[in-house]
Amino acid sequence: MEEQLKIDFEKNLKNFSYSDQEKKFKEINFKEFLKQGFPNRKLENWKFSDLSQIIKSNIGELSFYNNYSKENQIEKIELINELEHNKLIIVDGKIVKIDFKFEDKDKIEVLVDQSEKTIRKNINSLINLNNAFSNKFCKIIIKKNYSLKKPLVIYHSTNKNTHFSNTNSRIDFKLEENTCLRVIDIFKDNSEKNFINIYYNFELDKSSILKNYKIDKTINNNVKYSYNNVNQEADSISETFILSSGSKFFKNEINCDLQGQHSSAFVNGIFDLDEENHHEIKSNINHLVENTKSYQLVKSVLEKKSKAVYQGKIFVSSEAQKTDGYQLSNAILLSENSEFNAKPELEIYADDVKCSHGSSSGSLDENSIFYLMSRGLNYKEAKKLLINGFLLDVIEKITDGEIKNLIKDLMGVKE
Amino acid sequence: MRDKQIEDLKDYKYGFSTDIESIKAPKGLNEDVIKFISNIKKEPKWLLDWRLKAFERLKVLKEPDWQKPKYPKIDYQDLYYYSAPKSFNDKPKSLDELDPKLLETYKKLGIPLQEQKRLNGIAVDAVFDSVSVATTFKETLTKQGIIFCSISEAVQEHPELVKKYLGTVIPLTDHFFATLNSAVFTDGSFVYIPPGVRCPMELSTYFRINASDTGQFERTLIIADKGSYVSYLEGCTAPMRDENQLHAANVELIALEDAEIKYSTVQNWYPGDKDGKGGIYNFVTKRGLCKGNNSKISWTQVETGSAITWKYPSCILKGDNSIGEFYSIAITNNHQKADTGTKMIHLGKNTKSKIISKGISAGYSDMTYRGLVDISPNATNSNNFTQCDSLLMGNKCGAHTVPYIKNKNSDSNIAHEATTSKISEEQLHYCQQRGLNAEEAVGLIVNGFCKEVLQQLPMEFAVEAQKLVGISLEGSVG
Numbered sequence: 073m074e075e076q077l078k079i080d081f082e083k084n085l086k087n088f089s090y091s092d093q094e095k096k097f098k099e100i101n102f103k104e105f106l107k108q109g110f111p112n113r114k115l116e117n118w119k120f121s122d123l124s125q126i127i128k129s130n131i132g133e134l135s136f137y138n139n140y141s142k143e144n145q146i147e148k149i150e151l152i153n154e155l156e157h158n159k160l161i162i163v164d165g166k167i168v169k170i171d172f173k174f175e176d177k178d179k180i181e182v183l184v185d186q187s188e189k190t191i192r193k194n195i196n197s198l199i200n201l202n203n204a205f206s207n208k209f210c211k212i213i214i215k216k217n218y219s220l221k222k223p224l225v226i227y228h229s230t231n232k233n234t235h236f237s238n239t240n241s242r243i244d245f246k247l248e249e250n251t252c253l254r255v256i257d258i259f260k261d262n263s264e265k266n267f268i269n270i271y272y273n274f275e276l277d278k279s280s281i282l283k284n285y286k287i288d289k290t291i292n293n294n295v296k297y298s299y300n301n302v303n304q305e306a307d308s309i310s311e312t313f314i315l316s317s318g319s320k321f322f323k324n325e326i327n328c329d330l331q332g333q334h335s336s337a338f339v340n341g342i343f344d345l346d347e348e349n350h351h352e353i354k355s356n357i358n359h360l361v362e363n364t365k366s367y368q369l370v371k372s373v374l375e376k377k378s379k380a381v382y383q384g385k386i387f388v389s390s391e392a393q394k395t396d397g398y399q400l401s402n403a404i405l406l407s408e409n410s411e412f413n414a415k416p417e418l419e420i421y422a423d424d425v426k427c428s429h430g431s432s433s434g435s436l437d438e439n440s441i442f443y444l445m446s447r448g449l450n451y452k453e454a455k456k457l458l459i460n461g462f463l464l465d466v467i468e469k470i471t472d473g474e475i476k477n478l479i480k481d482l483m484g485v486k487e
Numbered sequence: 488m489r490d491k492q493i494e495d496l497k498d499y500k501y502g503f504s505t506d507i508e509s510i511k512a513p514k515g516l517n518e519d520v521i522k523f524i525s526n527i528k529k530e531p532k533w534l535l536d537w538r539l540k541a542f543e544r545l546k547v548l549k550e551p552d553w554q555k556p557k558y559p560k561i562d563y564q565d566l567y568y569y570s571a572p573k574s575f576n577d578k579p580k581s582l583d584e585l586d587p588k589l590l591e592t593y594k595k596l597g598i599p600l601q602e603q604k605r606l607n608g609i610a611v612d613a614v615f616d617s618v619s620v621a622t623t624f625k626e627t628l629t630k631q632g633i634i635f636c637s638i639s640e641a642v643q644e645h646p647e648l649v650k651k652y653l654g655t656v657i658p659l660t661d662h663f664f665a666t667l668n669s670a671v672f673t674d675g676s677f678v679y680i681p682p683g684v685r686c687p688m689e690l691s692t693y694f695r696i697n698a699s700d701t702g703q704f705e706r707t708l709i710i711a712d713k714g715s716y717v718s719y720l721e722g723c724t725a726p727m728r729d730e731n732q733l734h735a736a737n738v739e740l741i742a743l744e745d746a747e748i749k750y751s752t753v754q755n756w757y758p759g760d761k762d763g764k765g766g767i768y769n770f771v772t773k774r775g776l777c778k779g780n781n782s783k784i785s786w787t788q789v790e791t792g793s794a795i796t797w798k799y800p801s802c803i804l805k806g807d808n809s810i811g812e813f814y815s816i817a818i819t820n821n822h823q824k825a826d827t828g829t830k831m832i833h834l835g836k837n838t839k840s841k842i843i844s845k846g847i848s849a850g851y852s853d854m855t856y857r858g859l860v861d862i863s864p865n866a867t868n869s870n871n872f873t874q875c876d877s878l879l880m881g882n883k884c885g886a887h888t889v890p891y892i893k894n895k896n897s898d899s900n901i902a903h904e905a906t907t908s909k910i911s912e913e914q915l916h917y918c919q920q921r922g923l924n925a926e927e928a929v930g931l932i933v934n935g936f937c938k939e940v941l942q943q944l945p946m947e948f949a950v951e952a953q954k955l956v957g958i959s960l961e962g963s964v965g
Binding site for chain 1: 553864877879880881882883884885886887888889890891892893894895896897898899900901902903904905906907908909
């Protein structure tokens with residue numbers, strides 16, 4: 073694989089115009105990735121899912137070079153009709169369309185062809201890989217005091233000829249003071265056996281609100297990794313919702329730095345897994361100053377040979393007094409071959425805090441099924457009703473009414 | 488009255504060292520030292536081979552480094568692996584022949600070795616540096632067929648039992664410190680409870696490190712045969728020294744069908760001084776195997792001492808319907824560090840486990856609960872309940888919770904909950920209003936916080952532990 077990597081990297085450098093500085097940046101990242109390789113079980117963060125193994129068994133040999141120039145046309149992508157929205161379409165890691173047609177033009181600035189010069193902090197080898205191979209990234213700035221009228225939907229798609237490839241994409245967002253942005257990530261895969269690597273950076277200024285909904289519902293054979301880095305200033309709010317369901321493997325990592333007082337972070341997730349799917353959510357909520365708040369809720373329903381992993385961490389620094397941190401995960405195992413692993417972690421250095429976590433896993437309550445069946449439902453209906461009720465808890469946490477309904481429709485959950 | 492008591496206890500009262508001539512193996516870790524230990528203990532060949540096999544394995548193993556408390560590198564070649572009081576060259580036959588200095592030491596420690604204290608009704612095996620020095624109540628126990636002696640003695644007198652069970656729970660190929668212990672273990676206790684016998688008294692071991700530059704590597708093996716019951720206590724102290732001393736013990740418990748083992752520890756090794764200088768590194772491997780159906784193993788620990796505590800008393804629930812329990816209080820103050828918890832590995836059907844962990848950190852200390860609950864695909868209808876609560880005093884200390892939860896069986900349930908908080912102002916205010924001073928109030932509240940665990944300890948120990956809890960936190964409020 074190393075050979076292939078080197079060839080592809082050289083090709084990448086040659087075929088796209090990078091400045092010397094950019095080249096240097098990419099080379100540093102590339103070397104770092106070569107050194108570490110794909111994450112494996114030796115890393116604490118990948119204890120339950122060995123990515124190098126997963127890639128080996130599901131994809132085999134990967135190629136890292138994507139020739140964007142020749143296929144610029146957009147594959148037919150099924151867009152969401154239920155909801156008026158702004159569009160951003162990514163095909164094979166490259167942004168092919170940005171359309172903010174519902175918004176005031178002077179309130180949104182879109183900077184394409186951005187590049188970074190130095191590694192701000194070394195996060196993990198997959199971010200290095202992303203830095204080394206992703207094309208120039210895009211930065212979206214929301215100007216002061218502006219709330220977007222319609223949500224932004226980011227479609228992640230692959231070309232139907234793309235197989236056994238690694239695609240990398242990166243978008244930075246800056247929310248200036250007192251702004252509001254809703255982002256929906258939707259995955260529409262047209263091809264199989266790819267490794268898709270997504271990296272988002274969010275900067276939240278004072279009193280800004282970010283809502284990010286990730287919807288992975290289409291059944292596909294791709295391996296995906298997504299990393300959200302969120303920096304929050306005073307009074308800002310971030311809300312992340314993850315519906316993890318369709319892909320073969322999907323790991324969502326969320327890192328939230330609560331740097332301003334009274335900022336808060338919410339992470340909610342649903343694992344609705346079938347077949348041999350293996351999904352994971354890893355959250356890192358860092359309470360760095362006083363009076364910050366975080367809330368996490370993750371529920372899983374696991375069928376057949378599926379496996380879900382939830383690793384949630386709450387970190388409280390010694391300055392962060394009066395922190396309120398909460399974390400809960402529940403799982404229902406429906407098949408004897410399914411598996412749920414959790415690692416709810418607390419790392420606390422301040423004393424005046426209220427932090428707690430809970431985790432439970434088990435089977436459906438037979439008594440409840442019996443009760444429903446005695447009311448005339450058959451076994452299947454009773455089971456479905458109970459599961460819907462179980463998952464509805466998380467969906468109800470979505471603060472945006474429109475999107476809540478969209479997700480309910482997608483999941484076939486009715487009240 | 489209480490003030491005076493506190494004044495007495497404020498400093499580590501077990502910090503004295505006894506001036507006893509001792510025999511030591513040459514410094515360093517190599518085959519010759521292992522042969523020396525084996526030779527001086529007149530061990531059979533199979534045990535020496537076993538030790539050497541462990542040593543071979545040790546050469547390729549690396550020290551684990553995933554733990555939270557980091558420590559400076561230990562120079563394993565700069566330690567004495569064997570140290571024994573000189574008068575022990577010919578082992579005394581009765582307590583009367585013991586070196587009076589030794590007896591005095593144990594008297595200072597409050598260990599009921601001597602006749603008059605036999606009324607206490609606890610059988611004691613005392614381990615001084617590397618060797619077991621005295622075992623009490625032997626006759627009473629022998630009548631019931633119970634074997635309670637030092638492991639060196641057991642190797643001589645009951646080799647078949649030792650050979651059968653030694654290393655079955657903690658194999659030679661385990662992690663670094665366990666393997667180190669297998670190679671150089673010097674002494675420890677051996678307990679065998681025959682089928683159907685309920686051990687009439689608490690069995691107890693008292694460990695003490697005396698000599699400097701020594702590591703203590705004791706090995707405890709407890710076997711509860713079918714339908715038997717035993718409750719075992721362990722206590723430990725060490726003199727105050729500036730350097731760090733290593734204590735890497737292995738404890739193996741085996742419960743056969745319908746048997747029950749209750750293992751309680753009150754660990755009070757020297758924690759180092761107020762600036763974190765000196766103290767014991769307590770890197771212990773404790774593991775219990777519920778081998779037979781309906782067996783039960785219960786660990787209770789009160790961890791107040793040691794510069795670094797790093798241990799996870801675990802249960803392997805192999806037999807159907809077996810039960811594993813873990814109750815823990817860990818208190819860290821000043822610069823102490825602890826990384827402790829448990830592993831519950833469910834293999835058999837209908838197995839149950841319960842974990843109650845209470846962590847209290849004060850001063851500049853760091854406390855981590857790390858635990859694993861693993862329900863394997865075959866462990867149908869198993870249950871686990873985990874609760875770990877942490878209490879923080881001051882913003883210089885840390886409390887961390889790192890549970891690993893693995894459920895691979897759909898008919899099994901796991902519930903885990905954890906909280907971290909501080910003592911509420913209201914509670915403190917209420918207590919102070921009733922006439923307690925701040926420290927007494929904290930002591931009272933902390934004891935309430937720990938009550939669930941303290942209840943699990945045998946009477947005599949519970950009182951001692953309760954006092955210890957209060958003392959460990961002296962000076963952490965106000």
